[in-house]
Amino acid sequence: MDAMTFVLFGATGDLAKRKIIPALYSLYVDQKLPPSFSFIGVSITELSDEEFHEHIEQSVHTFSEGGSNDFSKVKEFLPSIRYCKLDVTNEGEYKKLLKLIQLREEELNIPENRMFYMSVAPTFFDVIALNIKKSGLGSTKGWKRLIIEKPFGHDLKSAQELNEKLSTTFQEEEIYRIDHYLGKPMVQNLEALEFANPIFQTLWNNQHIANIQITASETVGVEKRASYYDKAGAIRDMFQNHMMQLLMMSSMHLPKRITAADIRNEKKKIIESVRPLKKEDVHSDVIRGQYGPGEIDGKSVIGYIEEPGIAPSSKNDTFVAVRLWIDDPFWKGVPFYIRTGKRMKNKSTRIVIEFKNHLKELYVNQNEEPTPNLLIIGINPNEGVSLQLNSKNPLKDGKIEPINIEFSADQDDVPKAYELLLIDAFEGDATFFAHWTEVELSWKWVQPILEAFDENLVPLHIYPTGSYGPDASHRLLEEDGFGWWLDK
Ligand code: BG6
Numbered sequence: 001m002d003a004m005t006f007v008l009f010g011a012t013g014d015l016a017k018r019k020i021i022p023a024l025y026s027l028y029v030d031q032k033l034p035p036s037f038s039f040i041g042v043s044i045t046e047l048s049d050e051e052f053h054e055h056i057e058q059s060v061h062t063f064s065e066g067g068s069n070d071f072s073k074v075k076e077f078l079p080s081i082r083y084c085k086l087d088v089t090n091e092g093e094y095k096k097l098l099k100l101i102q103l104r105e106e107e108l109n110i111p112e113n114r115m116f117y118m119s120v121a122p123t124f125f126d127v128i129a130l131n132i133k134k135s136g137l138g139s140t141k142g143w144k145r146l147i148i149e150k151p152f153g154h155d156l157k158s159a160q161e162l163n164e165k166l167s168t169t170f171q172e173e174e175i176y177r178i179d180h181y182l183g184k185p186m187v188q189n190l191e192a193l194e195f196a197n198p199i200f201q202t203l204w205n206n207q208h209i210a211n212i213q214i215t216a217s218e219t220v221g222v223e224k225r226a227s228y229y230d231k232a233g234a235i236r237d238m239f240q241n242h243m244m245q246l247l248m249m250s251s252m253h254l255p256k257r258i259t260a261a262d263i264r265n266e267k268k269k270i271i272e273s274v275r276p277l278k279k280e281d282v283h284s285d286v287i288r289g290q291y292g293p294g295e296i297d298g299k300s301v302i303g304y305i306e307e308p309g310i311a312p313s314s315k316n317d318t319f320v321a322v323r324l325w326i327d328d329p330f331w332k333g334v335p336f337y338i339r340t341g342k343r344m345k346n347k348s349t350r351i352v353i354e355f356k357n358h359l360k361e362l363y364v365n366q367n368e369e370p371t372p373n374l375l376i377i378g379i380n381p382n383e384g385v386s387l388q389l390n391s392k393n394p395l396k397d398g399k400i401e402p403i404n405i406e407f408s409a410d411q412d413d414v415p416k417a418y419e420l421l422l423i424d425a426f427e428g429d430a431t432f433f434a435h436w437t438e439v440e441l442s443w444k445w446v447q448p449i450l451e452a453f454d455e456n457l458v459p460l461h462i463y464p465t466g467s468y469g470p471d472a473s474h475r476l477l478e479e480d481g482f483g484w485w486l487d488k
Helices: 013-031 048-063 071-080 091-108 122-132 156-166 186-194 198-203 227-253 258-272 279-285 358-362 417-427 434-456 472-478
Strands: 004-009 037-043 081-085 114-118 145-147 175-177 207-219 286-296 300-303 317-324 333-343 348-356 376-382 384-393 397-406 459-467
Touching: 004 013, 004 091, 013 048, 013 071, 013 417, 013 434, 037 048, 037 091, 037 227, 048 071, 048 081, 071 081, 081 091, 081 317, 081 376, 091 122, 122 156, 122 279, 156 434, 175 417, 175 434, 186 198, 186 227, 186 376, 186 384, 207 227, 227 258, 227 317, 227 434, 258 434, 279 434, 279 459, 286 333, 286 472, 300 358, 317 348, 317 472, 333 472
Parallel strands: 004 037, 004 114, 037 081, 114 145, 145 175, 207 333, 286 459
Antiparallel strands: 207 348, 286 300, 286 317, 317 333, 348 376, 376 384, 384 397
16 A cells, blocks of 8 residues: 555544544554555644644544454554644645645655545535645645545536536546445445355346345434435435445446446446436335434434424425336346435345245245245345245244344444545545446436425325334335335
8 A cells, every 4th residue: 555645624523533533543553554644634623733633532532433443552643643724715725734745745755645535515625626736735746536525416417517626636536436335344245245156146137036125224313414404305315325326236237357447337337227217207206205203212202394403394305215127138127126214213224135936826825825035135234144035844834934044244343434445545446436427327317306306296205203214105115016124
């Protein structure tokens, strides 16, 4: 791994504190950072290096998770870290940052490899990129890379505008768009699960698969993000990015070689084959929901429109369920059901692959009828794979019953999404980052849904907090003779 400077914009913000700093520390402990690593935190707050170091220590102690963290090394980690107070909108101030970067490059005798991480509000993305260019920060003799967090635009047009602005400073190969779902170990494992197992590879198509269900349910509500979330809704916050990525990752076909470029190409083919929706027809395939009051773990919880910062008249979606079709020879005729929502019964991200039940007709006795084979891929919070098969139960007169073969990873040992993604970006491997084509094509696909929601062409179903979402979301599957496989 190359020696480098890591510049973190938004270094005192929430994401930095909760995810990025603990991930960097964990990589340090596991000796996965480059041997010469200069880390510069940037933010508008006035802080000395020592005060920033205190902030780092606090963040590591409060938010580190998993087994690999050993707090005794925090003090050892600090000397590589400096702080720079900067108003990111003021071009003149970037000279100060450039000087600090150069000074550290000299002190550590490292090449001008610079990684810029934008952990800031999206309104600053383009201005920071522009100022990196104007101030000379981006004119390096080594490489430069940009890591950028979502939201990448608010709709198709704004995403295209943002991309155009970023591309005046960074080439596409230099931009690493984080979709933290792509950093989840089981999502990264999907490729191997399908491609390294001939039994699944053979079955991964419309001859054997009846339907695929992708769910990301959460128990949390809007939290303290009312001003962002009320404009974004589940469709922008989760569906356009994370859920579309899960769709692409679970349905792409075996590339001839498995390189970043091949995988991107296969993902692109999938998203281009997703049957487009017309705004007027959105209501047939999309269910929009909003959480009402209810209970979680026996405690009563307020509904969305009673949340602080949310207008009582808000029609924002906190739940969406979508039925879609991939019109290519592998998937023709296989429905994909995708749903995501807040304040649901449990926290669970998983993919259920329901296989066709060819044997159903052979069983005359309904008691004997086998249930469909299911392959369940647990992504979050429990990572694992389970395969549901049918077997005779000798204790029940040989009655056929489903049995589960399960593998689950030891959660403490599983590296966290940000650690995996940071290592990839440091190594220049973009496989698990969202390419512009994917982002643009998913906005394009989602655009009619955004418009149909805006124009109220789709009913808003209120579902009780603590439920599996609106009853209407079951209709999508019942129409095709299926039902959601619930994570109980
Ligand atoms: C984020 C969304 O991208 O993902 C949040 O902005 C959501 O609203 C979160 O809660 C869910 O991530 P995870 O990893 O907990 O499933």
